[in-house]
Amino acid sequence: MQAQLSEVPRETEARTYLASAPLPSSFYAGRDDLAEVRDRLVAALAGDAPLTVAMLALVAGMIAEAVAFHAADVGGPCTPCDLHPAALCDEHGSVLDLIDSLVVLAHDLGIEVSR
Numbered sequence: 001m002q003a004q005l006s007e008v009p010r011e012t013e014a015r016t017y018l019a020s021a022p023l024p025s026s027f028y029a030g031r032d033d034l035a036e037v038r039d040r041l042v043a044a045l046a047g048d049a050p051l052t053v054a055m056l057a058l059v060a061g062m063i064a065e066a067v068a069f070h071a072a073d074v075g076g077p078c079t080p081c082d083l084h085p086a087a088l089c090d091e092h093g094s095v096l097d098l099i100d101s102l103v104v105l106a107h108d109l110g111i112e113v114s115r
């Protein structure tokens with residue numbers, strides 16, 4: 001049985017991405033509990049643990065860095081984009097989808113993010 005698209009929140013992609021995304025460099029400097037932080041982050045993203053104020057701040061930093069990184073990385077239309085019927089190749093499309101998903105998740109969490 002296939003899941004209905006409407007049953008899958010759009011931000012699922014963002015949650016999956018953030019679960020293994022790099023922690024902000026400003027966060028991990030000098031810390032020795034990163035494995036524990038990662039476990040709590042994964043649990044919070046999965047909804048298995050509360051999103052504490054500290055965790056929300058961490059997630060906000062990760063989203064800001066991820067959006068900035070991927071927005072800078074995506075670049076302009078490429079040759080496959082030009083040849084694609086929708087003028088957007090799969091690679092560029094998936095990066096833009098990820099950015100959208102991160103922005104939607106940020107919005108749902110009450111986080112301001114500029115893109």
Ligand SMILES: [Zn+2]
Pocket residue numbers: 076077078079080081088089090091092093
């Ligand atoms: Zn492209």
